[in-house]
Amino acid sequence: MATPKACVQCGKCLDVCPLFKVTGREELTPRAKFFLDGLDSPDGLSEKDFKSLAGLCLGCGRCEENCPQNMSGPKLVSALRSKSKDFKQTCWDLWLSHPGFIWPLAAALSKFSPESLPEPIGSSKKRMKSLFAKSPDSWAKLTPDLKFEDRKALLFKGCVGNYAREDWAIKAERFMDGLGLVRAPECDFACCGSSYGSAGLLDRQAKAHKFNVDTWKAVDCPLLIIFCTTCLKGLKEYSLDDFGGDEDLFDKWQSSLMPLSSLLVDGDITILENRPNQVIYHKPCHAPVPDYDLQLIEKITEDRLLPVQKDLCCGFGGVMQLGAPDLSKQVGESCAETLTKNAHAGAQILTGCSACVIQLATHTKNDFFTGHWLDILE
């Protein structure tokens, strides 16, 4: 990765920043944040004002990809958030560290929350329903190609797969069996660390990294199968430091990370009669290159896949759910609307990122089902 230099105010990030595209607010762009960051007091903002403005970032990372100077909005924000923690971060920390206890509780409570209340309460009922949703009837039967003999593997279920959508994890493990993978002894991983990082909870992130690496080592470094795009990104971001400087181990980790879809794309597919007429693929901001989720979905949808729009962010934004829920909602609604612009009722939106699933299901009209591609596979 090339090293970041200084922002030259060229404005290329405005072309891709989802917050700017939806709100038209220049002060939210990475360009503005870098400019404000570079101002010395008394010309600039107070530290408090700067932090609260700069913190309004969805963490999609598109600016960094488009920046000729390799500047990264999310990294600036993560560093800022880590410097001084506030109540929102404490809540987010709690949310991520105790999902087994808090998520079902929040889901139960949200049933009583009126939609007329401001965000994040207003959408919470639908959001919790989306988090604990059930799959619709599946419409594609996939028999994986037998690829492995005796290769040990573990499923990295991610927070959503672990605590809300066990059905995704169960399906994924069935596919792993079909691939001929041998399951390593069951063990629990912590959060991949990605959400902690963008929220500036860097100690938490480092702890999660260490815990996951130790867990993986303890079961003899098996393949790690992943079905959530953001988990995949989070796990790929582990650094040599997380492995105590052991380069061999670090390389082994990198090569053990396997998106489940990459193993399924050449499986045998039977399409069932209830396949919807239109399918929409939502490409997550953190989709890897190549995007195997898309390849798999192209294969099962054939000509029913609407043209893929590659530059849409769902607006989930991690801690933004608490820090600026209105902005997150505005981006989410705009994304859902753009995705479904040419779709008829009954169309299904599929994606490969757990957070995108929840965010889009919360903000899409009830005419459309939104889910993970695992939802519709049998």
Place this chain on the structure above:
Amino acid sequence: MKTYPDKLSRAQHKFLKKLFPEGDSGFTEGELLSCGVDASRKHAKPLALVKPSTVQQVSELLAWAQKDRMPIYPRARATNKVGGCVPVKKGIVVSMLGMNSILDIDAQDFVAVVQPGVITADLQKAVEAKGLFYPPDPASQKISTIGGNIATCAGGMRAVKYGVTRDYVLGLEVVLPGGEIINTGGRTHKNVVGLDLTRLMVGSAGTLGLITKATLKLLPLPETSASMLIGFKDLSGCLKGAGAVFGCGILPAAMELMDHNTLKALEMHSAVPWSSDTGGLLLLKIDGSQESVTTDLLQIEKALSSVITTFIEKGSGDEQERLWELRRVISPAAFNLGPDKQGEDVAVPRGKVAQAIEAYHEIGRKHGVIVLCFGHLGDGNIHVSVMYDKSASGQSESALKAKKEIFEKTLALGGTLSGEHGIGLTKADYVGMQLGQTEMNLMSGVKTVFDPHNIMNPGKGV
């Protein structure tokens, strides 16, 4: 010396909030600071930010501003490099980004009617989908607006064959200080009635009025195009190559030059395709029908066989964009050679390019700064970037001295201080080097007719 309001009165604040309700006006520090900077990296803080969505709003705003002697600073994507958007006299920043609809694309009349906030590349995509063509292509086409392009008379790489923005503006709707809405030109491709106010507005950088609508000329979309990146040992090789191309009677759509320092900056930026003995590059594009492009390419290759080249790469269709991306990233890649940049975009008569570039390098050597020359060889518009390090002692002064000498040399060769970026803040002090007093007086008279109280983008040169 004219004075402008130092802060908003309660009544002024109330007026703006009422005319621009909800999120369409901004008064917070974050909003004000963010809308006071542009790609020149100069900045100032206005008193308010407003975001009109209708011409009526703009008209009411300019009527009020005239009455209250309030400076108005038009702003689009703020990619101009001369401080054109910087609110040096405070006042109101008017962001035109919300007026961003394409109103009409007419394949019979060969015109498009657009609001100023439309992103240039979006318009190009939309007209191309109908087999039409809007040629002006500043390197910033994906990140700048039609309104900004018109206000700066942006040029682009295709200027050598197709001309610049002014050649495609048929008519404008402009709101004048005082709020009156005027229409210049029209929908016809020819029009000689009256003085040419359209041309006067194009390139006036927000100092005469606010552009709220533009009628643009379109061409039929050429069937295809192809590009060629050609390496030479040095600058004189490049110029011989260019001579050979023009000599065979072909007018390329674009002909760009990159000197050895430019190559160095690109090499430090990303992987490059040329061989290591390359000290200068020509990048050219030809367009037309499939047959003509094929024969033109053959002819150019034949012509080039008479000069010494180090490397040739060709591309057609989408894949030629890879070659052009190299050209587009020069501007940011230049920072690999020094943390600070003073960018000039002088133009000289086409026959004087070699002499000019050699002189610019000599000036750089003399002052201990790095000079990088690249740009539109085809029309003599050379970007001269002086790279230096502000934090090193004496470098800022050296850069300034170099700037002055670059200008002097340019003018001595019969050139101009700016081919496309304009004057704004960064070059305002130098205009007198080029323009005579009588010409300046005439211009300031014209300015007074449009803007008697100097509320439009005050503090800037054009």
